[in-house]
Amino acid sequence: MSKVIISVNNLVKSYGSFEAVKNISFDVMEGEIFGLLGPNGAGKSTTLEIIETLREKTSGTIIVDGLDLDKNPNDIKKIIGVQLQTSGYYPNLKLTELIQLFSGLYNRTVDAMELLDSVNLRDKANSKVKELSGGQRQRFSIATTLINNPKIIFLDEPTTGLDPQARRNLWDLIKGLRQRGATVIITTHYMDEAEILCDRVAIMDSGKIISMASPDKLIDDLVATGFERPKQLKNASLEDVFIHLTGKEWRDD
Numbered sequence: 001m002s003k004v005i006i007s008v009n010n011l012v013k014s015y016g017s018f019e020a021v022k023n024i025s026f027d028v029m030e031g032e033i034f035g036l037l038g039p040n041g042a043g044k045s046t047t048l049e050i051i052e053t054l055r056e057k058t059s060g061t062i063i064v065d066g067l068d069l070d071k072n073p074n075d076i077k078k079i080i081g082v083q084l085q086t087s088g089y090y091p092n093l094k095l096t097e098l099i100q101l102f103s104g105l106y107n108r109t110v111d112a113m114e115l116l117d118s119v120n121l122r123d124k125a126n127s128k129v130k131e132l133s134g135g136q137r138q139r140f141s142i143a144t145t146l147i148n149n150p151k152i153i154f155l156d157e158p159t160t161g162l163d164p165q166a167r168r169n170l171w172d173l174i175k176g177l178r179q180r181g182a183t184v185i186i187t188t189h190y191m192d193e194a195e196i197l198c199d200r201v202a203i204m205d206s207g208k209i210i211s212m213a214s215p216d217k218l219i220d221d222l223v224a225t226g227f228e229r230p231k232q233l234k235n236a237s238l239e240d241v242f243i244h245l246t247g248k249e250w251r252d253d
């Protein structure tokens, strides 16, 4: 039986008179991939950044692996991996040098080549971040979240802007994190991605959680209301055609 690893209760975040997060509560179970979905401005990143200890909340309580965010933010930082935008990285350091730098910050020793291998970037070990493509940067930023062997990994739109091959390979990478026992919290605008990856999703809109369940349950509930797609879909999509023609392997994107 899995246990609750993140508990968010009555979370509120106001920016001046604007309430971006309106009294939301949810639990994340240990070992699951939990998706926060919702349109632009729904409050997903704000919620994520508060749990990551990167943003102040207005009110509410958050417990991460038994640690109260108000009392033990530094202990929480030690057990989480946060995907940062690579634009903030030192542009003139090689990938291996950046990994050594981050490992030092975490007081860890990691095998940089092994880490780069896990995101298929071994060939780029001596490149600088500014020399990487968008997809390669995304992969590198995921690799850096793994340096402190975190229990919980936060991914904010990890596959935005990637080609279909790179997205699929990142899905495998993310599923691999769960297999290693990590809990993953992910935001995405791709519903196919959420359906494939997430054990449960919370759908946010205008600062509130309007639905929360497994993707299967949400789909079944909608179908049970009598909902039908307007037309019979074909057995394949244009994306299937694209993958069929161009293959599944990583590209030098």
Ligand SMILES: Nc1ncnc2c1ncn2[C@@H]1O[C@H](COP(=O)(O)OP(=O)(O)OP(=O)(O)O)[C@@H](O)[C@H]1O
Pocket: 015, 020, 038, 039, 040, 041, 042, 043, 044, 045, 046, 047
């Ligand atoms: N620092 C800030 N000051 C004022 N308002 C903010 C600030 N950060 C976010 N907001 C507002 O809070 C709301 C929620 O923003 P947030 O970035 O959490 O949304 P999101 O669901 O992550 O959206 P997206 O899908 O576009 O990334 C938005 O209306 C945004 O304009």
